[in-house]
Structures are given as structure tokens and as C-alpha cells.
Amino acid sequence: MEKKPSSSLDYALVFGALMLLWVILSGKLDAFHLSLGLISCAAVTWMSGDLLIGAGSSLGLARRMVRLFRFLNYLLWLTWQIVLANIAVFKLAFAPRTAWQPHIVWHRTALTTDLEKFLLANSITLTPGTVTVRIFGDMLCIHAIDDVSAAGINGEMDRRIAHIFE
Amino acid sequence: MVISFLSALLILAGLVFFLGAGVGILRFPDFFSRMHAAGKGDTLSTLLIIAGFALYQMRDLGDSEASVSAVLVALKMLVIIAFLYIASATSTSALAEAGWEDGNDPVIAPKHENRLAGPPESRTAAADLNRNSTHDSQP
Amino acid sequence: MTFEHFSIGVGVALLLLMIPAMCRIVMGPTTMDRIVGANMVGTKTTVLLVIIGVIFGKVDMFIDFALTYALLNFTGAIAAARYLRHKGRRGIVLASTSEESVCERA
Known part of the structure; x- marks a missing residue:
């Protein structure tokens, strides 16, 4: 090799x-x-x-442990977001039709590597009211089901993911 | 006894969320909205129900000979949960992307700017990116 | 009421709650809708396999089936998505045509 x-x-x-x-x-x-x-x-x-695990990265064991710990911490937060998302879907499913405002929003992310973007897209899919449809370079095409959830795409998740890797 | 009660609670919560997903997948107006119900409701309800059964497997850890296989089964359920964590969101995104490529048009709510065609600031840049990225799928 | 009876009840409830997804498979206006419904039914079949294992007291055997089924379901969804996105290929046309078609539907 x-x-x-x-x-x-x-x-x-x-x-x-x-x-x-x-x-x-x-x-x-x-x-x-x-x-x-x-x-x-x-x-x-x-x-x-x-x-x-990313090829050629020359990180020591301690750095990797810190990363793993932060990633698990992030997973806990994400699980809570999934619960919130399901409550939102449950409410929307029984809401009258006027409560739905489906539309497309675009989000520019500062994350660069594929793994970070993959995490971001998966997280956006799992958080309340938003589904990642496509990734064009650094633009994410996101389908939001109402205005409140569209306002939730404000870069906070980007910061959390960047915090894992740095 | 307490553990059985807790696991029953988890399983019932999963069933309730699955009901929400089922109603959502029937009522929502277009393909992309249905992906919300399918992607989220399906994930969490499966996670909760399997976690409930995994918790039930751990109920009699005191028995010496039964405990090894019970722990193994619970660990395998955890493997299923970890796999679903990654796979469910990924397949949701992949299906949404395929629906977009396949020509499904989302229903855009009235009074909302129609941004289907591209990002608001630079449509041509997005078109260029898009043209480049159509070739990346070939292995 | 033992946990086995409860498991049977959960299985029946799960089967009944699958009906909306199956309706979506039958009605679904587009192919993608049907695939989403089938994916949902497949995920819940994983859970049903675990429940069957609990009812028959053979969880250690059925959990392997459930694991395999989850993997197969994921692979099937990805394969269907890959196949269909090469069939339609609409994404290249961004500005003009797609906007018109959306306006007349919305």
C-alpha cells in the first residue's frame, strides 16, 4: 500500500x-x-x-479522544433535537393545512471537509422541520416545512460541528 | 419490575411517534414534506421501540448463566440503533435528492419567495456548481 | 399481563400503524413516494422481527435477522435513489423551466 x-x-x-x-x-x-x-x-x-478514519491525518491519541468525547456530547444534543423534531412532526401532522408553509431555503456553510458536511446534512435532516435536499459545493438546499424551522438554520449547528473537529 | 415498566414506556412512546409519522405521510401535500414524516418519525420511533426491548433484555442481569447472552442481545440491539442513527438520515437525504433529480416539484406556500431555482444571491454560480457536480456520482 | 402479551399487542399496533405507509405505496402519485413508503414499512419490519423474537423467546436468533434486514433495507433505499436520480436528471436546468412548472402548481 x-x-x-x-x-x-x-x-x-x-x-x-x-x-x-x-x-x-x-x-x-x-x-x-x-x-x-x-x-x-x-x-x-x-x-x-x-x-x-480520515486518511493521512496525523493526530495523536489524546486529540482523538477529545474528538470522540466531543462527538458523543454532540450526539446527545442531536438526540434531544430528534425528540423535539418528532414532537414538531406530530403536531404538524394533526395541524390544519394552513399551519404548513413548505418552502426551500439555501444555507451557505463554512465547513469544508466531506465528513463535516455529511454530519451537517444529517443533523439538519434530523432536527425539527428541515430536510437537506442537496449539497452544491458549500451551499445546502434545505426544505423547511414552516417559517419557524427555517429560521432555525442560522449557523449554530455549523459552529457545533466545527467545535468537534478543532 | 421498574425496568419492565420503563421499557414499556419507551415502546409506547415509539408507537405514538410512529402514529404521527403515519398520519404525516398520508396528509402532507408533497413529496418533500412527506420526507419530514418518513425521515424523522420513522427514525425516532424505531430507535425508541428497539431501545425499549434492549432495556427489557437487561432486566435479569443477576442470573449468572443467562446474563452473557442477554447482554449480547442488548449489544446487538445497540448496534442496530447505532446503524439506524447513521443510515436513516442518510437514506432520507438520498431519497430527497433523488426526488429532486427525478423532477418532483415541492409545493411552495403562498407568500413565500420561490427559491427553488437557486440560492437568492447568485443563481448562475449555483448553476455552475450544479453542472460540475452532476458528474461526481460516477464511480 | 406478561411482557409477552404486551409484545403481541405492540406488534399488532405496529402492523395497524403501517397501514398509512402502505396506503402511500398504493396511492403515491410519484415513484419516489412509493419508495419512501416501502422504506418506512421495511424499517418497521426490523422492529417486528425483534418483537417476534421476544414472543417466541428466541431473541438471540431473530436479532440477527433484524440486523440483516436493516442493512438490506438501507441498501435497497440507496440503490433505488441512485437508480432514479439517473433516470430523471432534471437538476441541470435551474433558472427558467422549473420555475414555471412550480408556479402553475402552487
């Missing part, structure tokens, strides 16, 4: 995650199944280990 100098830490992390998944899914802890898991996880890590 002479594509990119991914650090050995990358491969170790990918291998660990795959092995954990193997143990959970197989559920057998004897030597035969564990050795099968070791072989297949090593093969997958060798072939595509640089796909899972």
Missing part, C-alpha cells in the same frame, strides 16, 4: 473497532472463532484501513 502515509495508529484503531464489532456479532469467545475474527479483521484493515 503506497497510497498515503496513514499512521499505524489509524490502522490500530480501525482494527480495534472491527474486532469489537466481530465479538459483538459472533458472540462466541472460544479460540476458533476469535482466530477467525483476527484473520478477517486483519485482512479488512490491510485492504481498506485508511477508509474509515
Whole structure:
């Protein structure tokens, strides 16, 4: 593999995650199944280990831990947003037709990498009243179902996501 | 007993949100609004119901021989939940994009500026970006 | 009332609540509507598999089916989306034509 100098830490992390998944899914802890898991996880890590966690990033273990912690924190906030979104959908579903004001808004984001944009698009889809339709470069095409939720797209989520990665 | 009650509560909440999603997918006026009901209601109700059953699996952790398999089942349910967390929103966005490309026009509410054609400040820039990005889907 | 009875009730309720999505599959004006409805039914089938496992007391077996079904459902939705977006290809025309068609419908 002479594509990119991914650090050995990358491969170790990918291998660990795959092995954990193997143990959970197989559920057998004897030597035969564990050795099968070791072989297949090593093969997958060798072939595509640089796909899972951004290739070539030379971050130390401590930075990654901080990132993971912030990401989990963000996930908690996102879960609460999903609950709010469902309450909003529930209300709208039983609301009279005049309560719906569906329209398209555009949002320019300052995030650059694909992973950040993916997170942003998924988060916008899961938060109240908005669904990401398309991404053109740094413009997001968002379908909002009423005015209040359209006003909620104001860059706060961009800041939260940027905070994870920096 | 308390755990059974809690898991029943989670499952019932999931059913209520699924009712909202079902009514929404029937009543909403256009494809994109229906994506709201399908994307959000579906995600959270599935999460809640599976989380309820996972919690119920953990009810008798005291038993020594039953606990390993019970914990494994609960962990697998957690894997399903984690997968749905990523997959549901992604497939919602992918379907919305496909609907846009397929030529579904959203119903725009009256008194709202029609911004379907592009971002308000620079329509030509968006058109250029769009023309470039139509080729990126080929592997 | 045991939890198994409760699970049967939840399964029946889930099946009844799937009816709106199935109506959307039957009525849906566009193909995408039908796919969204089918996706919704598929997600809830994952839950139904877990419930069946609880009722029969074999969750450890049925949870694998549910996991596989969730993966297949996601793959199916993505595949349908990819296929249909290459069929229509409207996005290139931005300014003039799409605006007219929206105005006459809205």
C-alpha cells in the first residue's frame, strides 16, 4: 500500500473497532472463532484501513479522544433535537393545512471537509422541520416545512460541528 | 419490575411517534414534506421501540448463566440503533435528492419567495456548481 | 399481563400503524413516494422481527435477522435513489423551466 502515509495508529484503531464489532456479532469467545475474527479483521484493515478514519491525518491519541468525547456530547444534543423534531412532526401532522408553509431555503456553510458536511446534512435532516435536499459545493438546499424551522438554520449547528473537529 | 415498566414506556412512546409519522405521510401535500414524516418519525420511533426491548433484555442481569447472552442481545440491539442513527438520515437525504433529480416539484406556500431555482444571491454560480457536480456520482 | 402479551399487542399496533405507509405505496402519485413508503414499512419490519423474537423467546436468533434486514433495507433505499436520480436528471436546468412548472402548481 503506497497510497498515503496513514499512521499505524489509524490502522490500530480501525482494527480495534472491527474486532469489537466481530465479538459483538459472533458472540462466541472460544479460540476458533476469535482466530477467525483476527484473520478477517486483519485482512479488512490491510485492504481498506485508511477508509474509515480520515486518511493521512496525523493526530495523536489524546486529540482523538477529545474528538470522540466531543462527538458523543454532540450526539446527545442531536438526540434531544430528534425528540423535539418528532414532537414538531406530530403536531404538524394533526395541524390544519394552513399551519404548513413548505418552502426551500439555501444555507451557505463554512465547513469544508466531506465528513463535516455529511454530519451537517444529517443533523439538519434530523432536527425539527428541515430536510437537506442537496449539497452544491458549500451551499445546502434545505426544505423547511414552516417559517419557524427555517429560521432555525442560522449557523449554530455549523459552529457545533466545527467545535468537534478543532 | 421498574425496568419492565420503563421499557414499556419507551415502546409506547415509539408507537405514538410512529402514529404521527403515519398520519404525516398520508396528509402532507408533497413529496418533500412527506420526507419530514418518513425521515424523522420513522427514525425516532424505531430507535425508541428497539431501545425499549434492549432495556427489557437487561432486566435479569443477576442470573449468572443467562446474563452473557442477554447482554449480547442488548449489544446487538445497540448496534442496530447505532446503524439506524447513521443510515436513516442518510437514506432520507438520498431519497430527497433523488426526488429532486427525478423532477418532483415541492409545493411552495403562498407568500413565500420561490427559491427553488437557486440560492437568492447568485443563481448562475449555483448553476455552475450544479453542472460540475452532476458528474461526481460516477464511480 | 406478561411482557409477552404486551409484545403481541405492540406488534399488532405496529402492523395497524403501517397501514398509512402502505396506503402511500398504493396511492403515491410519484415513484419516489412509493419508495419512501416501502422504506418506512421495511424499517418497521426490523422492529417486528425483534418483537417476534421476544414472543417466541428466541431473541438471540431473530436479532440477527433484524440486523440483516436493516442493512438490506438501507441498501435497497440507496440503490433505488441512485437508480432514479439517473433516470430523471432534471437538476441541470435551474433558472427558467422549473420555475414555471412550480408556479402553475402552487
